[in-house]
Amino acid sequence: MAQAFRVSDLTGIQVRPARLWTHSLSWILFVTGIALYAHFSIVRHQENPEDRVIPSATQLVQGLKSSVLEPAEEDDPLDPGATLLEQVRHSMIWKDTASSAGRFFIALLLLIPAMLLGMHMAVFPYAGAFFLRFVLFFDKIVALSLLPILFIVFGIGEWSKIMLMFIGVAPTLMLDTYNIAGGVPREQSVKAFTLKSTNLDVAYRVVLKQVLPQLINSLRLNLKPLALFLFAGEMIASTDGLAYRIAIMRRHMGMDIIIPYLLWVALLLFMLDALLRITNRRLHPWYQPL
Amino acid sequence: MQRYPSALIFRVMKPSNPAQSKRGLRTRFAACGIALLLAFVVCWSAVPAQAAPPTFTVGWSVYAGWNPYFYMAKSGILKRWADKYGVVIKVQRFDYAASLDAFVAKNIDACTMTNMEALDMPAAAGVDSTVVLVGDYSNGNDAVLARNNLTLAQLPSKPILLVQKTVSEYLLERAMVLNGLESQLPRLKLLNTSDSDIVGAFLGDKSNQVAVTWKPLVSNIVDQDKGVKSLFDSSHIPEEILDLLVVRTDVLKRPDGSGLKFAKAIAGAWYETVAQIAAANAAAISGSAAASSDSVASYKEQLRTTFLYSSPQAAAQFTQSGELKQKMDLVRQFCFHHGLLGQNVQSVDDVAILYPDGAIQGKKDRVRLRVDATYMQLAAQGKL
Numbered sequence: 246m247a248q249a250f251r252v253s254d255l256t257g258i259q260v261r262p263a264r265l266w267t268h269s270l271s272w273i274l275f276v277t278g279i280a281l282y283a284h285f286s287i288v289r290h291q292e293n294p295e296d297r298v299i300p301s302a303t304q305l306v307q308g309l310k311s312s313v314l315e316p317a318e319e320d321d322p323l324d325p326g327a328t329l330l331e332q333v334r335h336s337m338i339w340k341d342t343a344s345s346a347g348r349f350f351i352a353l354l355l356l357i358p359a360m361l362l363g364m365h366m367a368v369f370p371y372a373g374a375f376f377l378r379f380v381l382f383f384d385k386i387v388a389l390s391l392l393p394i395l396f397i398v399f400g401i402g403e404w405s406k407i408m409l410m411f412i413g414v415a416p417t418l419m420l421d422t423y424n425i426a427g428g429v430p431r432e433q434s435v436k437a438f439t440l441k442s443t444n445l446d447v448a449y450r451v452v453l454k455q456v457l458p459q460l461i462n463s464l465r466l467n468l469k470p471l472a473l474f475l476f477a478g479e480m481i482a483s484t485d486g487l488a489y490r491i492a493i494m495r496r497h498m499g500m501d502i503i504i505p506y507l508l509w510v511a512l513l514l515f516m517l518d519a520l521l522r523i524t525n526r527r528l529h530p531w532y533q534p535l
Numbered sequence: 536m537q538r539y540p541s542a543l544i545f546r547v548m549k550p551s552n553p554a555q556s557k558r559g560l561r562t563r564f565a566a567c568g569i570a571l572l573l574a575f576v577v578c579w580s581a582v583p584a585q586a587a588p589p590t591f592t593v594g595w596s597v598y599a600g601w602n603p604y605f606y607m608a609k610s611g612i613l614k615r616w617a618d619k620y621g622v623v624i625k626v627q628r629f630d631y632a633a634s635l636d637a638f639v640a641k642n643i644d645a646c647t648m649t650n651m652e653a654l655d656m657p658a659a660a661g662v663d664s665t666v667v668l669v670g671d672y673s674n675g676n677d678a679v680l681a682r683n684n685l686t687l688a689q690l691p692s693k694p695i696l697l698v699q700k701t702v703s704e705y706l707l708e709r710a711m712v713l714n715g716l717e718s719q720l721p722r723l724k725l726l727n728t729s730d731s732d733i734v735g736a737f738l739g740d741k742s743n744q745v746a747v748t749w750k751p752l753v754s755n756i757v758d759q760d761k762g763v764k765s766l767f768d769s770s771h772i773p774e775e776i777l778d779l780l781v782v783r784t785d786v787l788k789r790p791d792g793s794g795l796k797f798a799k800a801i802a803g804a805w806y807e808t809v810a811q812i813a814a815a816n817a818a819a820i821s822g823s824a825a826a827s828s829d830s831v832a833s834y835k836e837q838l839r840t841t842f843l844y845s846s847p848q849a850a851a852q853f854t855q856s857g858e859l860k861q862k863m864d865l866v867r868q869f870c871f872h873h874g875l876l877g878q879n880v881q882s883v884d885d886v887a888i889l890y891p892d893g894a895i896q897g898k899k900d901r902v903r904l905r906v907d908a909t910y911m912q913l914a915a916q917g918k919l
Binding site for chain 1 (some may be wrong): 632636639640655656659660661662694696699700701721724725726727728729731732735736739740742743873874875876877878879
């Protein structure tokens with residue numbers, strides 16, 4: 246039962262936009278952004294046809310092709326007769342994505358015990374008393390300033406970057422998990438105890454089970470700081486990786502490669518976030534956030 | 536009503552017609568907003584537009600040969616020369632990479648950079664640039680450091696800490712080539728390390744055996760670790776790592792001639808400053824050391840391995856010589872082989888360099904970097 250549209254509806258709360266608008270309105274901002282970029286690119290290219298600061302569409306396509314099809318410059322060139330699949334497999338973007346993704350997922354795996362510790366801190370009072378203050382303090386230390394110490398302790402290899410990611414994100418996740426798990430009413434654990442459950446039963450089968458969807462959402466929100474620390478570590482000392490390539494390209498204004506890389510990273514993070522969201526919904530269909 | 540004074544208050548406060556007063560409130564807001572806007576507009580236009588003298592910005596970053604710009608501005612030498620030519624010159628400090636970005640984006644008019652970056656950044660990005668001053672060359676300021684008595688021949692399997700795609704990589708390549716190890720170049724394992732962290736990383740972890748960097752970071756490392764030796768430094772490749780002042784050609788060629796005045800003013804100020812530094816004037820040295828928060832001793836140590844062209848005659852002579860062309864050729868070949876001239880540049884001649892005698896290295900219609908000895912010549916003849 247569609248009602249006539251009035252201008253005051255734009256600021257109303259009790260409105261139901263037509264399907265057309267819900268699907269298409271959000272594209273307006275994208276189109277505006279792309280139009281602004283195109284405008285500035287054209288203006289700069291009129292002054293200077295070889296401008297690389299705001300690359301034109303052809304330059305971007307060229308940059309995309311060279312990152313997807315050509316090997317990194319430190320690697321040996323491919324035989325000219327290589328198939329498309331082989332070219333992609335040995336390309337710059339594949340190599341960088343593989344090394345960055347490796348570091349990212351190792352850090353992600355290390356964060357799982359951190360979240361479990363946060364849950365334990367909420368459920369077991371002695372664990373909370375022991376860890377809480379320290380985690381609160383450690384959370385406030387800006388991880389990037391610890392980077393020189395990390396380089397000394399872990400070397401310049403993979404582990405310093407993984408530990409940077411861990412130190413940057415784990416305290417936040419621990420505190421968030423602590424708050425979420427602490428929100429489970431005490432009555433439930435008491436009730437479970439009356440039904441002859443052990444401590445671990447309460448922790449894992451009562452508390453963890455019901456807060457898991459919220460924990461997964463918290464992890465989704467922290468994917469961005471995790472990627473941020475990964476990039477910081479790679480830009481400062483690395484031999485390969487997405488941010489390494491961006492840092493190198495920056496030295497000679499290679500924006501035609503940097504912009505495709507940025508969009509690729511955005512796409513990867515978006516897909517990971519979507520994967521986590523769909524997994525959450527599948528595993529916990531009963532979880533309907535208010 | 537007197538029995539209930541609160542009712543009186545409420546009666547006064549309660550509007551008679553809600554819809555009317557809401558509209559009244561809205562019109563009141565609108566009226567205030569328009570009044571404020573008018574006030575702003577009036578104030579803005581009340582400021583008379585004066586004829587401002589042309590303003591130019593020079594970007595500099597911390598390096599032994601560029602610190603004098605800070606002293607030049609602070610001591611008033613620059614202002615005196617700028618007033619003489621009727622221009623306003625501002626100096627602005629940047630990080631090195633940020634200064635190059637600002638120059639390419641045309642946010643600043645002139646920038647201090649090495650000859651390698653003059654080719655990579657502005658020239659290769661199509662921003663026509665002119666070298667106006669050749670300040671100095673690195674005569675030992677850049678070095679290849681190694682522990683455990685490693686030799687150059689043993690480098691290929693060890694990870695090397697350096698800032699990639701800068702003069703450090705150029706220095707390393709020249710080191711290998713000059714020692715007959717050119718064939719080993721592809722086997723070098725380069726680890727891109729930011730200059731802010733290279734000292735900590737190299738000193739903190741003894742398994743990092745090789746680093747290539749510049750003073751004062753080199754001095755920091757060598758002072759703190761006696762086992763580190765310099766395998767090769769820029770004194771073995773004199774005149775190849777030049778430190779220049781580069782101005783955008785369209786700024787220099789402004790139709791009202793203000794660009795020329797700017798170039799003359801900055802050249803005059805530079806040679807006056809450099810003369811003071813060469814004469815070890817205490818104020819000049821401490822002023823320049825202060826630019827990078829260095830101690831005077833540390834700055835003097837850096838100056839020791841910097842060959843300053845303190846007399847304009849020496850600078851002009853070098854700029855007009857065939858040596859410059861030879862050295863620039865080495866640099867441009869390096870830049871081309873590492874894709875620094877641009878991803879799609881097919882030949883090294885696509886970014887051409889024009890020299891003071893009219894010779895062009897590269898394709899004639901693709902000149903992007905010009906070397907101009909006029910201002911150094913004028914300074915040498917005392918005509919500034």
